[in-house]
Amino acid sequence: MLQSIEDWFSQYNIQMSQLTQLAEALGLIVLIAVIIHLVLHRGVVSWLKRRADKSQAIWHHALFSGNLFSRIALLIQGIVIGIQANLWLSQDSAVREVLLTLVNLWVVMYTLLTLYSLLSVLETLLGRTQVGRNLPLRGIIQSIKIVLFVIAALMFTSILIGKSPVILLSGLGAMTAVIMLVFKDPILGLVAGIQLSANKMLSVGDWLEMPKYGADGDVIDISLTTVKVQNWDKTITTIPSYALISDSFKNWKGMTESGGRRIKRHVLIDATSVHFLSKEEINHLNRAQLLEPYIKHKVKEITDYNAQHHVDESCCINGRRLTNLGSFRAYLERYLRAHPEIRKDMTLMVRQLAPSHDGISMEIYCFTNTTAWVEYERIQADIFDHLYAVMSEFDLRVAQAPTGSDFRHWHQEKAQTSTLAKVSNG
Template sequence: MFEDLLLAIRDWFYAVEGETITGFIILLSLSTTVHIFIRVWVIRLLHKLDEKTSSEWYAEIIKARLPQRALMMVPLIFLYLGVDFVPGLNEAFEGFVMRFTAALMILVTARVIDALLTSVHAIYRMLPKSDLRPIKSYIQLGKLIVYIFALIFIIASLSDQSPWYFLSGIGAIMAILLLIFRDTLLSLVASVQLTNNDLIRIGDWIEMPNFGADGDVVDISLNTVRVQNFDKTITVIPTHKFLDHSFRNWRGMSEAGGRRIMRALHIDLTSVRFLNYKEIQELRKSHLLKAYIDGKMEQIMAYNETHLGDHPAVLTNARWLTNLGTFRAYVIEYLKRHPRSKKELLMLVRQLEPTDRGLPLQVYVFTNTTVWAEYEAIQADIFDHLLAVLPEFGLRVYQQPSGADFRSLDRKTDQRPRY
């Protein structure tokens, strides 16, 4: 076909009359002039209009180059329609020019739709709740489909065949397309599930240890999800990996407005004992413990009067306050009155199973902020106080002996005279 076209162009070049060449040159010149006029004046006018208007959506349309690309269609239409008016133009050459121009028009149309989709996405991002339903992956899929069809129509135009001729044979190459676009198709399915099930949003804090991701989601696209870690590095995760690997989303914490503190104090088991009466009276002076001690002592006295019987001096027959139980009550009251604890969320102090490192006394409370620095400061403030007040209850924190402890012990046991 192309050999026949070249022969036709050669024959037309030798047989063509001067007015035909002149007419074709004039047509090209007029099309070029229209193109230059649009590039220099019309587009410049659009930019000046953008500077004078405060419309955000218009600025996004200009930024996506939608009108610029659409106006490129004008010289092509001028050329496509003007070929018929060139006198004496060879039919084969005229057909080639029209098919080539039509192919360019298809390409420009695809680029216009590309810019339109980009503008739609940018305008959608201006909406207050756009992060809840990101559509970037759908926009990218739409662009991919547009360019695939544009490629088919361009090939059909240049070869002077019907597009259905190529579309009918697309099933034969489906296996190759599936192989080439395997990750894209998997990512499309993953993206649909992530968005429809609202699993991740832009701005969510996620953890995905398999990829070393621990930070905020900054972008969700068709093929990748970008996470900015807290050390300001960027982790790029293929979208379809979110269906294969588990991840943690901290959005619930942010929406609740409180972040959990779950840390244990390891109490030395040898320091747990009953309080004597003098210690109880001293602890009763604390406004955090007065109500607890009064109520507890009333229950204890009533129980002891009923159950002590003939052995009032036997401690195992009676009930009494322990330093650990009183300390737990103190911690609860302290947390309830702490100005940075979130009172409406779960708050408790519980004993865990004793280990060779002592008795873990776990503090479980939520702060009224999710800001990392503030959360760490509140947590440190709470445990600073608890560690400092612990000796007032006769309790000790368990700590494994260090080298300095062994050296001190060695000096105490070695009492030999030194000369």
């Protein structure tokens, strides 16, 4: 049986002794590879992972999040197999050439994967720093990965065809137009990311508002080609990175960093309720603690002015007089300045806007001492609750369209008037 096998191999000029040496060499290579695999993966990598699990340092956990050490171990295994192939196999062996080709491909692939893991660790660690948060890390890392992938693809191809990578690079110039077309979005995204970073226009965590794309919320990710925004209703909007350069958007980062959020809301006042204050109304408003200094000062100022100009006060349109609308505006300004949750070091005013057919618009313009949404809405609501409640003290009315209750009231008054008219005529 053994003799017949030797005769069959002899027909192809293959000696049995050569096969025996080849089998011994391959067995030795496999044995050493298995031993190294067990030592590295079951020994070194497992020991390092246990140490990292016990550690509280963030960078320890980041190193194992992307299989960095496992890929390094596999890379070392490939290098060791290549060294063994050169040691144990003859130079003219076809098996050696095939094995070295596979080893070279293995080394290129796991070098690429190791660099990918290293970049992911770098992104994780830098993302926790202030500098990293101000940079489009995801886009930069993805750009580097694309460059590494292109280099690895060239190396892969050159190994398979047995040609130098320089020859492939020389022919790559003719494909520049195709490459530009294929990688158009990544290139535009990379340029946009650099501009966003250099000009400090946007970073992860910023509140972005871009109505064109329906985005209104926090930026959760800036990648090479897209920016992800988590809207306030928890939906995710994806925006092309280059759109942030070509189109306009609003970044609320300045508001957050200032520590104050603007209240800019108006109330419409019925113009027919505006009038001069009588002495009784002045005395009534003079009892308001916030308004008392203003009333006393204005009464003295107006009295002195009218006396100096010999104003005939028998006619109310002569001289100067206090109005309920002006006193209301002065009260609101003092109320805001006394409010503990309103910033006094930022713009604060109560102003009268241009009137319209809906009424006279009185606007409150100030800043809260918090940027938290819920607290901001509570403060704003409290201010306007108080505003609506005190309007009646100034004999002012809110301007609003007639409601069903108003129409019923008018109908009842009309019916009562008609009944009285019939009684009087009867």
